[in-house]
Amino acid sequence: MASPLPVRNGVNATRLHLPRTGPWDTVAQYLLERFGHVDPEGILRRFDDGEIVGIGGVKLDRQTPMGEHEFIWYYRSLPVETPIPFEAKILHQDEHLLVVDKPHFLPTTPGGKFIQESVLVRLRNQTGIDDLVPMHRLDRATAGVILFAVNPETRGAYQMLFERREIAKRYKAVVALAPGDGLETGVVLQANGEHSQQRTSEELRALLAGMPMTYENRMSKVKGQLRSIVEDGEPNAQTLISVEAIGRSAGFHAGTEVALMDLEPHSGKTHQLRIHLASLGLGIVNDAFYPRLWDLAPDDYDRPLQLLAHTISFTDPITGAARSFSSAQSLREAPAA
Numbered sequence: 001m002a003s004p005l006p007v008r009n010g011v012n013a014t015r016l017h018l019p020r021t022g023p024w025d026t027v028a029q030y031l032l033e034r035f036g037h038v039d040p041e042g043i044l045r046r047f048d049d050g051e052i053v054g055i056g057g058v059k060l061d062r063q064t065p066m067g068e069h070e071f072i073w074y075y076r077s078l079p080v081e082t083p084i085p086f087e088a089k090i091l092h093q094d095e096h097l098l099v100v101d102k103p104h105f106l107p108t109t110p111g112g113k114f115i116q117e118s119v120l121v122r123l124r125n126q127t128g129i130d131d132l133v134p135m136h137r138l139d140r141a142t143a144g145v146i147l148f149a150v151n152p153e154t155r156g157a158y159q160m161l162f163e164r165r166e167i168a169k170r171y172k173a174v175v176a177l178a179p180g181d182g183l184e185t186g187v188v189l190q191a192n193g194e195h196s197q198q199r200t201s202e203e204l205r206a207l208l209a210g211m212p213m214t215y216e217n218r219m220s221k222v223k224g225q226l227r228s229i230v231e232d233g234e235p236n237a238q239t240l241i242s243v244e245a246i247g248r249s250a251g252f253h254a255g256t257e258v259a260l261m262d263l264e265p266h267s268g269k270t271h272q273l274r275i276h277l278a279s280l281g282l283g284i285v286n287d288a289f290y291p292r293l294w295d296l297a298p299d300d301y302d303r304p305l306q307l308l309a310h311t312i313s314f315t316d317p318i319t320g321a322a323r324s325f326s327s328a329q330s331l332r333e334a335p336a337a
Helices: 027-035 040-048 119-127 152-163 201-209 272-279
Strands: 014-017 071-074 089-093 097-102 143-149 168-176 213-221 228-231 237-248 257-265 307-315 322-326
Touching: 027 040, 097 119, 119 143, 143 152, 143 322, 168 272, 213 272, 228 272, 237 272, 257 272
Parallel strands: 143 307
Antiparallel strands: 014 071, 089 097, 097 143, 168 257, 168 307, 213 228, 213 237, 237 257, 307 322
16 A cells, blocks of 8 residues: 655655554544554644644644544654664666665664664665665665665566575574683574583584585464574575585684685575574674574674675576675674684
8 A cells, every 4th residue: 555645754644544443532542542652742643733644645633533544654653763883785777676785773663762774764865765675675684685676567577586596595604613701612502492402612613514405494483573483394495505614713812723614695584694504503703693693783884794795696587597695794703814
């Protein structure tokens, strides 16, 4: 359902589904009861300024009765945000596609306390293209390549590539092979969140010697949480895992023996790569979710999650040409050359 309000400051208007029945005589009464604890005067001011509308852009006022509108649209009050000191770099732009290299810590889309400080909103404001839509997403903690659709008329053709799994993705990750401060080396994530099993550094090196390998298990998203779990049952997530290099880190964990991993997911479950490596006892360096959930995980710009969406490749559905885009970033904990 298209919004009757245009994008403003890079942000879409919010759509709200109104209840069919209730104790409220007017839409204003309903909104004051639901959101009045936040800014009651601001809610009424939006009615007076014509900033709350129904289908077709019909403006509501303080006396608009409940029942006349099923959906309404309005602009959210944007929070004061602490700037994230990293920029997404545009790798490619044409009439159909915009490709960016996202840094760690910057979310793909607005949500929660991050609105202006998101890739989508920043790009809309930077390019003036209000129709920009991400065709896939990366976690805020993950860096790398993201595709955005520019033209609504051709967006569906690119989205079908994802639905048909005709997009090839390659990721890089750094794992530790020896214990260190804050590292979960050798801790094995098991079904239903258990992590009692431990692998030694020698066992981890033997595991790497047996790669490349295709690892698979069964995963599901935890309802109401940002995490997934491993379950018993038929696998539904598969990743080809290879080793690119082994050596000593020169980053925050300088001197620690680490391995740079090459990952090719064959499915797209939430946190699949993070879970697959943690299930092998090779949890990604600085992962605050797997194998164990940290009690408190504030942003530490010196310790980003060592996971990078490095390359994305596909056959362009419009031109038929082979396309491939790669990140210019590197992982700071990777083995020193």
